[in-house]
Amino acid sequence: MFVVSELNFKDYLNEPFYAKHTGKLPKPANLPKELRHHGKQGDFDILVINRQRGILIGEMKSVGKTKANREDTDVVKVIDKAVKQLDKYEVHAKHMVSDIAPSPTVRKTLFLPYVSHTQLRRILDDENNSKLQQVVCQSLGAANTAEAVQLCCCSDQLSQPASYWHVTPAVLSQLSTWWQHRMACTEDTRLTDQLYLDIVARFVGPATTVSIPVPCHKKDRVEMRTAGQAVAELGRRLTFLVLTLQQLDLMNRDPPRAFITGAPGTGKTVVLVLQGSRWLRQGHDVHVLSTVYDTRAISTSIKQQLEMSLSASPTPSLTPGSVSYHRYDFYNREEDVEQAVTDLVACVKNGHLHVLVDEAFFDSSVDRYKNGPRHVQLVTRLAQQVPHLYLWCAGVHNSYKPPALQTEVFTVPLRSAPVVLREIRPVIDRYDNVDDYSDSGVPAPGDGLSVIRLSHHGNDHTDGCTVDCAQCGQDIAAVLRRLGVGSSIANSPSRLSYRDVFVLTRSTDLHDDVTNEAGKVTSPASGVVQGLKDAGVPVSVLGGQDFPHNWARWEGAVQDVAVAATDTVTVAVYHFMSGLERRVVAVLQGSRGKRDDDAGRTDERIDAIDRLNAVSRCTTQLIMVSTPPALTTTTSTPPSQTTTTTTCNQLV
Structure with a gap:
């Protein structure tokens, strides 16, 4: 059985997310006209839904707890009021399940924890209370006073108030006797397993959410009833601004030039934004640099955050600076370095220049890292030409530390839940140029939900990479449905939107439908994209094929993702998402592109790259999609201890 306490009528089937499913169900607000005199407001003190016996409504009264209200006259007044409330709540309970056929049995009782059976019997037998006796017997369905008393739960069946937690065998026996009297010995044969589940789903399920008033907070506490609500709430808490003592110390020292390095999610970008906001409030112009295409999204995000910080808290006493955004391609065009230096030197004011560069990469040990x-x-050229250069950079890799910059190493993880970190930490040891997370620091607000692992194997799955598999896309969509992603409530903190989701791959073959000038599809979307679409999930694709052929479209899509402007699931090559984060991230493991850019890399190394660059984008709920080891030579990192392996059918 389920026992519910203090369920207010206004909370019954109150979740807007389920409105389309519950809109036609009977609720207190739509009582039939002949019953509206009972009112629409109230609450069930105690509501018991029992599989064998049906529904029990209980009204709790604490009369008799103090000396001032132990007189029989006080008890009479309280019982008279309680019976009237019981009758009203019975009407509402029967109305709430009136569409269920056959309707379950609904019984009533009084809970009087400070009134004994003897006192209650004496009160009801008093000839002055004959009207009360009649009302009580009629309400509880009792033939006489003795039976009515047996149907009430009094102090005789309960533990002593001073030690209510101490349930003795005698108390259990008395309570069992009361239960048998009240609920009758015969089973309610009308209440089948399915009807029982239907009733429980209404009163206890996610469509009925209870909020609890908290005196010291402006907002009530709302219970979490679904995995999706838990993901949304934990994700919200993980976005709270938290600074470590080391970060505060760096901000207080305020060096003119700094290189912040550390593993993903250690607060590097947060500090860059805070420093940029400080410069703006001091009246300086801030220049945000995107030096390679992989950093377009995070640089756009930094620019937006800086602009929002000014609009949210203006500085009337001082004219703030402005934000400029510069885009270059150091990887493909060496001449862009000279162009960047020229552009920035031209922006110097009174010898001062303020620059932010995220996802900076100074490693020169490998030829391919041009x-x-x-x-x-x-950095060297700017330091030579600008008298007062203020340049803060951030990056994951630390193999080379420019002497012109003061290096700070962040090791405390702040972005991802511990369950996600356990998927990343084992692979950091394989990188000589990435600092490991430290075990001390700021406690996480929660461990996080179990990793969901989907298998690219079985019926309907396409041979080859996960990115080409429509069934994998549909399996991911099934997980999103289970989490309640796609709420119609705009920006609801307790709901997950499509914009909260990344689907990431390393495959440069990822693409949406390719069309010609006439609008005809010449190359259909990648399998995983098509699978998500077929399942009704709106998607935005940032793949490798648009990248060299349609710059304007690609740049526009990057900007949209960076600021989460459109409520869609982003399916992307994870290199383009560097620095960004989402509450829910699905990682397509082992997806290789047609380009021979994996030459010389072991499958173990590829797995490590996937985890460092893709898994680290996740704050709360991680979904791993991979080919079973028996069907591939991939040697992957052992899963964390909190793992859920599932299929689409199990989730639905």
Whole structure:
């Protein structure tokens, strides 16, 4: 059985997210006309839904707790009021399940924890209370006073008030006797398993959410009843601004030039934004640089955050600076370094220049990393030509630390729940140029929900990569439905929107439908994209095929994702999402592009790259989609201890 206390009528089926499913169900607000005199407001003190016996409504009265209200006259007044309330609540309870056939049995009782059976019997037998006796017997369905008393739960069946937690065998026996009297010994054969579940779903399910008033808070506490609500709430708490002592110390020291390095999610970008906001409030112009295409999204996000910080809290006593956004391509065009230096030197005011660069990369040990030495050249040239250069950079890799910058290493994880971090930490050891997380620091607001693991194997799954599999897209969509993603409530803190979701792959073959000038599809979308669409999930795709062929479309899509402007699930090559985060992230493991950019890398190394760059985008709910080890040579990191392996059918 389910026992519910203090269920207010206004909370019954009150969740807007389920309105389309509950709109036609009977509720207190739509009582039939002949019953409206009972009123629409009230609450069930105690509501018991029992599989064998049906529904029990109980009204709790604490009369007799103090010396001032132990007189029989006080008890009479309270019982008279309680019976009237019981009758009203019975009407509402029967109305709430009136569409269910056959309707379950509804019984009533009084809970009088400070009144004994003896006192209650004496009160009802008093000839002065004959009207009360009649009302009580009629309400409880009792033939006489003795039976009515047995149907009430009094102090005789309960533990002593001074030690209410101490339930003795004698108390259990008395309580069992009362239960048998009140609920009758025969089973309610009309209440089938399915009807029982239907009733429980209404009164206890996610469509009925209870809020609890908290005196010290402006808002009530709202219970979490679904996995999606838990993900949304934990994700909301993880976005709270938290600074470590080291970060506060860096902000207080305020060095003119700094390089902040550390593993993903250690607060590097947060500090860049705070420093940029400080410069703006001091009246300085701030220049945000995107030096490679991988940093377009996070640089756009930083620009937006800086502009929002000014509009949210203006500085009337001082004219603030402005934000400028510069885009370059150090990886493909060496001449862009000279162009960046020229552009920035032209922006110097009174010898001062303020620059922010996120996802900076200074490694020059590998020939293919052409942007490494080019970042070094940018910093060196600016330091030589600008008298008062204020340049703060941030990046994950620390193999080379430019001497022109003061290096700070952040190690305290602040972005992701511990369950997500356990998927990342084992692979950091494989990187010589990435600092590991520290075990001390700020406690997480929750461990997080179990990792959901989907298998790219079985009926309807396409051979080859997960990115080409429509069934994998539909499996991901099933998980999103289970989490309640796609609420119609705009920006609801307790609901997950489509914009809260990333589906990430390393495959550069990812693309949406490719059309010609006439609008005809010449190349259908990648399988996973099509699977999500077929399941009714709105998607935005940031793939590798638009990247070289349609710059304007790609840049527009990046800007949209960076500011989460459109309520869609973003399906993207994870390199383009560097620095961003989402509450729910699905990672397509082992998806390789057609380009031979994995030459010389082991499958274990590829798995490590996936986890460092894709898994780290997740704050709360991680979904891993992979091919079973028996069907591939991939050697993956052992899953964390909190793991859920599931299929689409199980989730639905």
